Amino acid sequence: MASITLNQLVKTYPDGFTAIKGVDLDIADGEFVILVGPSGCGKSTLLRMIVGLEDITDGELRIGDEVVNDKAPRDRDLAMVFQNYALYPHLTVYENIAFPLRLNKGQFSDEEIEQKVRRASALLELDEHLERKPANLSGGQRQRVAMGRAIVREAKAFLFDEPLSNLDAKLRGQMRTEIARLQRNLATTTVYVTHDQTEAMTLGDRVAVLRRGELQQVASPRGLYDQPLNLFVAGFIGSPPMNFLPGIVEGDVLRLPVVDVPMDDRLRTAVGDREIVIVGIRPDAFEDVDTLEGDRVRSGVTFEVDVDVTEWLGEVLYAYIPFETHEAVKDQLEELDRELDGEGMRSQLIIALDAASAVRPGEPAELWFDPASMHVFDPESGDNLTRSEERASTLEDEARDARQRALERARRRAERESAPA
Structure with a gap:
C-alpha cells in the first residue's frame, strides 16, 4: 500500500x-x-x-x-x-x-x-x-x-x-x-x-x-x-438533487416562491445586505403536516401548495410542485442545471415524504420544514453562506476516526489469517 x-x-x-x-x-x-x-x-x-x-x-x-x-x-x-x-x-x-x-x-x-x-x-x-x-x-x-x-x-x-x-x-x-x-x-x-x-x-x-x-x-x-461548499457541490451531491429557489429579502422575511420564512439570527447573518439569494432545501427536509405531532409543527414553517405529480416507490413518496423562478437568478440556475447534465425542464420543488403520506396529485397539500435545514447561497459567487466550518470539521473528524477503526480491524483480521494454525 x-x-x-x-x-x-x-x-x-x-x-x-x-x-x-x-x-x-x-x-x-x-x-x-x-x-x-x-x-x-x-x-x-x-x-x-x-x-x-x-x-x-x-x-x-x-x-x-x-x-x-x-x-x-x-x-x-x-x-x-x-x-x-x-x-x-x-x-x-x-x-x-x-x-x-x-x-x-x-x-x-x-x-x-x-x-x-x-x-x-x-x-x-x-x-x-x-x-x-x-x-x-x-x-x-x-x-x-x-x-x-x-x-x-x-x-x-x-x-x-x-x-x-x-x-x-x-x-x-x-x-x-x-x-x-x-x-x-x-x-x-x-x-x-x-x-x-x-x-x-x-x-x-x-x-x-x-x-x-x-x-x-x-x-x-x-x-x-x-455542509456543501458551494452551489455546484450542493446541486451535484444528493439524489434527488437539492431544490434551489429564489429568496427575496423583505425586512426580516425571506420570501420563497412557496412560503415566507421569518429570518432568525443565522439566516440574517448569512443574507447580510443582499436583496436576493438562492435558497437550497433537500427533498427529505419536508414532511406532511398530517403525519407530524403538534410540538414539531410549531418548531418549523408550514405552507400549502398544489401538488402536480406524485411517485410512490414503496419506501418513499415523491411529490413535484412547479414554481416560477426569479429573473435575477434564472440564468445562473439554468447554467447550473446544464453543468449537472440536467434536461432544462420546468422549475419544480421535489419533496420526499413518508410512503404512508396521503398527499395525492392534483390536490392541495400542507407541508412542513425546519428553516434550520435551509442552505443560503450567494447568487453571484455560488458560495454557501450558511456553511458551518465547525460542523464540517466535526463530520470529517468522525469520518476519519471511523476509517481508522476499520483499518485497525482489517489489520487484526489479516494477522489472524496469517498466523500459523
Whole structure:
C-alpha cells in the first residue's frame, strides 16, 4: 500500500485545451477516495494521469515518497480495473486472474501463482467459475474476474474507472457491496471514478468533486451532503438533487416562491445586505403536516401548495410542485442545471415524504420544514453562506476516526489469517 499525493497537477492537450487545472489532493495510505463529477469534468483524465496513461503537463505526482511523473505505467505498481473488464476471451477465469503474474516470468513459481489466484477467487467467490471462459459469465462475474486480476498483483493501489457502469441496477448494487467489502478486507489505497451518486455516497471514505477540471470540495460523503461548499457541490451531491429557489429579502422575511420564512439570527447573518439569494432545501427536509405531532409543527414553517405529480416507490413518496423562478437568478440556475447534465425542464420543488403520506396529485397539500435545514447561497459567487466550518470539521473528524477503526480491524483480521494454525 502507499499514499498518493497530487500537487498542482495540470493536463493541457496539444490543441490548448486544459482538462485538469491545478488539482491538489492527498490520498492517505489505505484510504478509499472517489472522484466524481458530471460528464467532461476531468475525473477519468485525472485517474489516467495517476496510472500513467496520460502525461502530466505540470505539477507533481507522488506515490509513497517517490515522484513518478516520468515513470511508465508498469513501473508505478498500480492495478487498474476498467469499465469494459479488459478480459482475454480465450483464457479461463483462472488464467485471466493469473495473467499479470505470468507476465513477470520467473518471479513467481507455479505454487505461488496457485496460492495467489486461489486467495483472490475465494475473496471474490469465483472458485466454481475458475475453469470457465469470460463469454460464459455474467457482467458481474466478469467484473469480479477483473478485480481478481488486480488483487493478485498486490499493487500499491487500486484504480477503478467507472467499473459498474455497464451493469444493470441490481448487479450494480451487489457489486458496490462487493467492492466495499473487498477494500475493507485488503485495506488497499483505492481511487475510484464514477458519475453515479449512490456509488459516490456509499463507497468512499472521502469524495472529491470535480467541475471543469477544478477540484471543488473534498470531504466525507456526509460532509458533502450536510455542509456543501458551494452551489455546484450542493446541486451535484444528493439524489434527488437539492431544490434551489429564489429568496427575496423583505425586512426580516425571506420570501420563497412557496412560503415566507421569518429570518432568525443565522439566516440574517448569512443574507447580510443582499436583496436576493438562492435558497437550497433537500427533498427529505419536508414532511406532511398530517403525519407530524403538534410540538414539531410549531418548531418549523408550514405552507400549502398544489401538488402536480406524485411517485410512490414503496419506501418513499415523491411529490413535484412547479414554481416560477426569479429573473435575477434564472440564468445562473439554468447554467447550473446544464453543468449537472440536467434536461432544462420546468422549475419544480421535489419533496420526499413518508410512503404512508396521503398527499395525492392534483390536490392541495400542507407541508412542513425546519428553516434550520435551509442552505443560503450567494447568487453571484455560488458560495454557501450558511456553511458551518465547525460542523464540517466535526463530520470529517468522525469520518476519519471511523476509517481508522476499520483499518485497525482489517489489520487484526489479516494477522489472524496469517498466523500459523
